[in-house]
Amino acid sequence: MITSREQALALDRDDELAHLRDRFELPEGVVYLDGNSLGALPKSTASHLEQVVRREWGQGLIGSWNEAGWVHLPERVGDKIATLVGANPGELVVADSTSVNVYKALSAALTLALTERPARRRILSERHNFPTDLYIAESLARQHSCELVLAETPDQIPHLLAQGGVAVMMLTHVNYRTGRMHDxxxxxxxxxxxxxxxxxxxxxxxxxxxxxxxGDDADFAVGCGYKYLNGGPGAPAFVWAHRRHADRCTQPLSGWFGHAHPFTFTPAYEPASGSARFLCGTPAVLAMAALECGVDTVLAAGGMAVLRRKSLALTRLFIELVDTHCKEHRLKLVTPRDEAHRGSQVCLAHEDGAYPIMQALIAHGVVGDFRAPDILRFGFTPLYTRYVDVWDAVQELARVLDSGDWRQARFERKGAVT
Structure with a gap:
């Protein structure tokens, strides 16, 4: 473990990914540890969007659907994301929001499962899954006369699978509140x-x-474009179906861009082949153009293995420094110490001060976020997070806790987004 800021700076000088930080707009004097909620702005995004707006839209007008390849954006950006998640070209498409894609993919999986095994009437998830996933699962369970069964802890999942009656298991790979990663x-x-x-x-x-x-033999997957993919606020999401299902599953939002021949304008629906059938309405061109810039920043790292090495080093250092500098302040680590089960974030619980502590940190230039009821959440994006950022963040956390600054009334006030 490092014991000084100078040691952290030395690690940054030897960091093989350090040059990638220059690809991002990052405010001076801010330690940004919230890329797990909203990725930082790539410097290339503004100029690329200006080109899309002024030249492709402004000059090319409607012809840019063909000339600039707008019509192929869902597949083109999808193929880039596919390389990051172990999918093949043509298997993953960019469309809609994560919530909408959860609805489409879960409906497709549930319809397949009930067709083949109609007696199975359970959707299995876990109680601490992200709420939108559970809300959508509840809705689909009602529509299909099924039951949503929730594991109270990850360790219960294998037992519930073995009990029988489960049609679909829906899980978030890395838990949003704890940073725990499933196998x-x-x-x-x-x-x-x-x-x-x-x-x-x-x-x-x-x-x-x-x-x-x-490689891990999944059936369906969805994902978000505005967190670690740096696609911008509200960036489009993605959806994937394994090739064994892609040509035989159906999704409920059968819009015209999911049609096999959308410009024949026939009244009857014929699904496109493969995961393209998960498309629905007209692609959001400007949003997808921004997302492509964000995905390119991740691809510039040269592979997920190098990103993972730095991610683990950053989160390990953060945990060690919190253990050393904040041990007197009732912080509980809820993220696994076991690196095999840790994503790229660290979450600390504080039973009565998590929200004002985080607001005090933000006021002093360390940006993480709060998750109800008691979680301080810090995300580590290896593309632009430095070791010195980790050092500075923990020193500020210790100062806020030691001084009691967080107890000021102004840090209790909550905005619409917390």
């Missing part, structure tokens, strides 16, 4: 043995940790 390969194998289809939410995985959808 995707092991759970897919257990699900396959039990005859259960799997759907993985990669919102906190894509661009952050190695993922191998094909």
């Amino acid at each position: 995707m390969a092991a759970l897919n194998a257990q699900a396959r043995q039990a005859g259960v289809l799997t759907l993985w939410d990669l919102a906190h995985s894509a661009g952050a940790v190695p993922v191998d959808l094909n």
Whole structure:
């Protein structure tokens, strides 16, 4: 463990990814540890969007659907993301939001499962999954006369799979509140043995940790574009189906861009082949153009293995420094120390001060976020997070706790987004 700021700076000088920080707009004097909620702005995004707006839209007008290749953006950007999550070219498409894609993919998986095993009426997830996933699962469970079953802890999942009756298992690979990462390969194998289809939410995985959808034998997956993929606020999401399902599954939002021949304008729906059938309406060209810039920043690292090495080093250092400098302040580490089960974030619980502590940190230039009811969450994006950022963040956290600054009334006030 490092014991001085100078040692942290020395690690940064030897960092093989240090040059990638220059690809991002990062405010001076701010330690940004919230890329797991919103990735930083790539410097290339503004100029690329200006080109798309002024030249492709402004001069090319409607002809840019062909001339600039707008019509192929869902597949083109999808192929780039595919290389980060272990999918093959043509298997993954960019479309809509993560929530909409959860609905489409879970509906497709559930319809397949119930067709083949109609007696199975359970969707399995976990109580601390991201709420939008659970809300959508509840809705689909009602529509299909199924039951949503929630594991109270990750350790219960294999037991619930073995109990029988499960049609689809839907999990988030890296938990948003704890940073705990599931063993995707092991759970897919257990699900396959039990005859259960799997759907993985990669919102906190894509661009952050190695993922191998094909190698780990997953069935369906969705993911987010605005976190570690740096696609901008509200960036489009993505959806993937294994090739064994892609040409036989159906999704409920059968829009015209998911049609096999959208410009024949026939009244009857004929699904496109493969994962292209998960497209629905007209692609959001400007948003996809921004997302492509963000994905390119991740690809510039040269592979997920090098990103993972630095991610683990950053999170390990943060945990060690918190243990050393903040041990008197009732902080509880909820992220696994076991690196095999840790994503690219560290979460600390504080039973009565998590929100004001985080607001005090933000006011002093260390940006993380809060998750109800008691979580201080810090995300580590190896593309632009430095070792000195980790050092400075923990020193400021210790100062805020030692001084009691966080107890000021102004840090209790909550905005619409917390």
